[in-house]
Structures are given as C-alpha cells and as structure tokens.
Amino acid sequence: MASKVTAILVVHDEAVLAQRALAAIKNQTAAPNQILVVDSSKAPVELSHPTIRVGAKSRLGEIVNTALATIPASGEHWLWIVHDDSEPKPNALAELLKATENSENIAQVGPMQLGFENNRKISQLGLTLSRFGELISPISGQLDQSQHDQVTDVFAVSTSGMLVRSDVYDAVGGLDSKAPALAEDFDLSMRIRRHGFRVVAAPRAKVVHAGLSLSGKRQGGWLKGSPKTANRRAVINLHLVHDSLPLALLYWLTLPLLTVYRVFWRLAQKRPGYLGAELRAGFWGIFTLPKRLASRANAGSLPTRSLKPLRASWQVASAHKRSDLEAEESANSLAAFERGDHET
Numbered sequence: 001m002a003s004k005v006t007a008i009l010v011v012h013d014e015a016v017l018a019q020r021a022l023a024a025i026k027n028q029t030a031a032p033n034q035i036l037v038v039d040s041s042k043a044p045v046e047l048s049h050p051t052i053r054v055g056a057k058s059r060l061g062e063i064v065n066t067a068l069a070t071i072p073a074s075g076e077h078w079l080w081i082v083h084d085d086s087e088p089k090p091n092a093l094a095e096l097l098k099a100t101e102n103s104e105n106i107a108q109v110g111p112m113q114l115g116f117e118n119n120r121k122i123s124q125l126g127l128t129l130s131r132f133g134e135l136i137s138p139i140s141g142q143l144d145q146s147q148h149d150q151v152t153d154v155f156a157v158s159t160s161g162m163l164v165r166s167d168v169y170d171a172v173g174g175l176d177s178k179a180p181a182l183a184e185d186f187d188l189s190m191r192i193r194r195h196g197f198r199v200v201a202a203p204r205a206k207v208v209h210a211g212l213s214l215s216g217k218r219q220g221g222w223l224k225g226s227p228k229t230a231n232r233r234a235v236i237n238l239h240l241v242h243d244s245l246p247l248a249l250l251y252w253l254t255l256p257l258l259t260v261y262r263v264f265w266r267l268a269q270k271r272p273g274y275l276g277a278e279l280r281a282g283f284w285g286i287f288t289l290p291k292r293l294a295s296r297a298n299a300g301s302l303p304t305r306s307l308k309p310l311r312a313s314w315q316v317a318s319a320h321k322r323s324d325l326e327a328e329e330s331a332n333s334l335a336a337f338e339r340g341d342h343e344t
Contacts, residue, residue, distance in 0.1 A: 005093065005163075007032035007080045008067045010060065011039040012218070015046065017210065018084035022049055025082060030094035032080060036067040060159065060184055061175030073170040083160040085116075085210035095205035096163040099151045107168040107197035108189060110157025111205035112148065119208055120144050126154030126201040127186060128310060130317040133235050135182065138316050148203040155310040156189030157199060161207035164188075168197055173298040178291045179241070180284075181213060181223045183234035187295075190242055193307055194300025228274055232281035240285065240292035242304045248296075255285050 007025050011018040018037075025035055037051040040058045045051070054066050064081060071077070078100070080093060092111055099109045113124040125139040125148055139148065159175070172191040179187045189199045212218040214227060223230040239251045251258075259282030266274040285292075 004077045005030075005032040005080055005097070006067075006071060006077070006166075007035045007082060007093075008064060009035065009037045009082050009084065010063050011037060011041060011045050011047070011051070011084045013041045013045070014084045014212070015041075017087075018045055019047055020087050021082055021084050022047055024087045024090075027090055028088065028093045029091050030097060032093065038063045038067050059175075059177045060181075061177040061179075064175060068166070068174075071166065073166040075165060075167050077166040078163050079166050079169060080163050081159050081161070082207075083209070085212045086113075086160050087208040088161060089206040089208070092161065092205045092207055093163075095202050096161075099200055099202035099205070100163070102151055102200070103198060105196075105198045106200055107165045108157060108192050108199045109151075109163045109205070110154070110199075110201045111161040111207045112144070112201070112203045113158065113160065113207050113209040113211075114144065116208055116210040122148075123209060123211060124158060125203060126152070126157055127189070128155035128312045128316075129186070129238070130312050131314070133239055134317065135186065135231060135234055136312045136317060138312055144206075151200050151202050153310065154189075154199055154201045155193075155307060156186045157201060158185050158209075159188070160209050161205070164192075165197075168192060168195070171195060172300065176241075176295050178295050179237055180230055180233040182227075182230045183237040186234065186238055187241065190238070190304070190307065191298065191300050194242075194302040194304070196300075196302060225280060226277060228277035229280050232277055233284055236281060236285035237292060237295075240289065241295045242299055244303065245296070248292075252285070252289055252292075255282060258282070 009018065009022055009025060022037065025032065035049065037047060037049050038054055039045050039051045040054045040056055040063055042056045044053060052066060054063055082088060096109045096111060100106050110126060112122060115121040115123045120143055122139055122142045122144050124137045128136050128138055130136055172195055175184050176187050193199055213223060240248045243251060259278060262278045263275055266272070266278060
C-alpha cells in the first residue's frame with residue numbers, strides 16, 4: 001500500500017461540478033493525505049477548500065506542476081489527479097491503490113469511467129491506438145455488469161481519476177505542455193511505458209465522468225478548437241513524438257499529401273463536417289514541427305514497437321469506427337429533428 005497520496009483537483013470554470021468532485025474526494029474510504037485544488041478558471045471559483053490560482057490559459061501539465069512545486073517526488077508517494085467534471089465513487093482511491101500491490105513495476109493506474117447521464121454505462125476503461133495511430137476507447141458504451149473485474153495492462157489511461165507514482169511522473173517529464181489537449185493522456189502513458197513501467201486499468205475503481213472536453217462542452221477554449229480538430233492534432237502529435245525519428249520525419253514530409261488525401265476521403269464518406277478539422281490539424285502539424293521534435297527529448301528508450309501488443313486489433317478498430325459513425329448519425333438525426341427538418 002502506498003504510504004502517501006496527494007489528490008490534485010483541477011478546476012476550470014465548472015463551480016458546481018468542482019464542488020461535487022471535491023466532496024467525492026473528501027468522502028473516500030481511503031482518504032488522501034492531502035488535497036490540492038488548482039483553479040484555472042477565468043473568474044475564481046468559490047469552493048469549500050483553499051485553492052491555488054493559475055492563469056486561465058494554463059495547460060494541464062502546467063496546472064499539475066504548480067501543485068507539485070513543493071512536493072518531493074518518491075516511489076512511496078502517489079498523485080491522484082481528478083478533473084472538475086469527475087465524481088469518484090467512495091472506494092475509487094482504495095481500489096486504485098489496491099491495484100498497485102500487484103507489481104512494484106506498476107506506475108500508473110486508471111479507473112473505469114462511467115457516463116454522467118447513465119452511471120451504469122461504461123464510457124472508458126483504458127485507451128489504445130489503432131495500427132494507424134487513431135485514438136480508440138476500446139470498451140465504451142457497455143453496461144457495467146462486473147464483466148470487467150480484473151486489473152489489466154492497457155496502452156494508456158485518461159488523466160481523469162488516474163493514480164501515478166510521483167517519482168515516475170517526474171522522471172518522464174510529467175504531462176507535456178506542448179502536446180495538444182487530447183494527446184496528453186496518451187503521451188504520458190506512452191512515456192511511462194517506454195521508460196519500462198506498467199500502465200494498468202482497475203475496473204473496480206469507478207469514476208463518473210461528464211467528459212466535457214471530449215464532447216466540446218468545456219468553456220474557455222480548452223481544446224483550442226473543435227473535438228474533431230483536437231482528435232486529429234493528437235494523432236499527428238503522437239506520430240511526430242513517438243515514432244522513430246526517420247519515420248517521424250517521413251510522416252511530416254508526407255503530411256501535406258496525407259491531409260489532401262484525408263479531405264477527399266472525408267468527402268467520399270459524405271462527412272463534410274470533418275473537412276475543416278482535417279485542414280486545420282494538417283497545417284498545425286506542418287508548422288509546429290520544432291515543438292514536436294522538442295517533445296521527443298524524454299520520450300523513453302524503449303521503441304514504440306514494443307507497445308504493439310497493446311494496440312487495438314483490426315476488429316476492435318473497425319468496431320470503434322462503426323460505433324463512431326453510428327453516434328455521429330444519431331447526433332445529426334437528433335439535431336435535424338430539433339430544427340424541425342422532419343416537418344419539411
């Protein structure tokens with residue numbers, strides 16, 4: 001069992017949800033040794049706990065580093081990062097800590113995330129990439145019927161509700177402030193794995209998560225664009241940072257052609273809503289190469305191909321694409337119904 005846990009609550013313009021998250025942290029059966037609340041809201045959020053104020057444009061890595069400025073890193077000290085739109089179940093921290101007992105090599109543990117509107121539905125349990133680097137949540141939309149009960153190795157976990165060893169977090173450079181928003185989770189887990197440590201998911205640790213960033217509902221331009229653009233930027237970032245240097249440079253050189261190809265591919269799919277995202281993300285990747293290369297400095301010595309067994313299979317990737325398309329069609333149909341198009 002870890003000897004010390006510091007809970008870090010990240011708050012960004014969500015006063016009501018943040019108060020619920022803070023109450024859930026204080027209500028844990030295994031109480032954290034200390035709670036640090038870092039507020040990056042445009043206007044200070046009133047909470048029943050002292051807060052550390054940072055700039056409204058601060059990235060997640062900068063926010064966490066501000067909280068850790070006075071905390072010495074050690075193998076017996078764990079960091080529990082909770083987003084303001086998350087509500088951990090009372091035994092969440094206890095189950096996360098229990099998962100670390102399986103191996104001394106475990107450095108990062110992610111919980112099972114449940115839907116905010118339907119707490120019985122799994123929204124996320126570990127993350128992975130397809131063979132082409134697309135972001136995938138392999139277990140999503142299933143009802144939680146205790147079918148996923150065992151602690152398992154995963155490619156990556158979300159930062160929302162994750163538990164990470166402070167010395168490992170410090171050794172890999174923490175969350176990369178140069179990475180786009182949706183790439184930070186993957187990037188941190190990949191760095192931890194490429195440094196020789198394990199990343200696991202603990203299904204018994206449950207966190208209700210509203211997923212404001214992923215759904216584009218987060219205020220204040222947290223994603224710096226639409227979720228579609230942020231998703232594509234994340235894919236490009238992970239290629240340029242974690243592929244071998246020759247492959248990364250080749251990917252960058254072919255990125256203009258790849259972007260044009262993807263634009264026509266989206267047109268063939270009859271998904272014009274993706275055209276702007278493809279173009280914006282492509283230009284972003286082309287003109288930010290120096291920052292991507294700078295992020296390679298502490299990526300880890302193990303090659304990315306060592307993570308291949310944890311990548312999504314073709315079947316999982318195909319199922320994810322079908323689910324994504326069905327969700328998009330359902331959302332479009334609902335929007336059309338609300339506009340009254342069916343009456344016409």
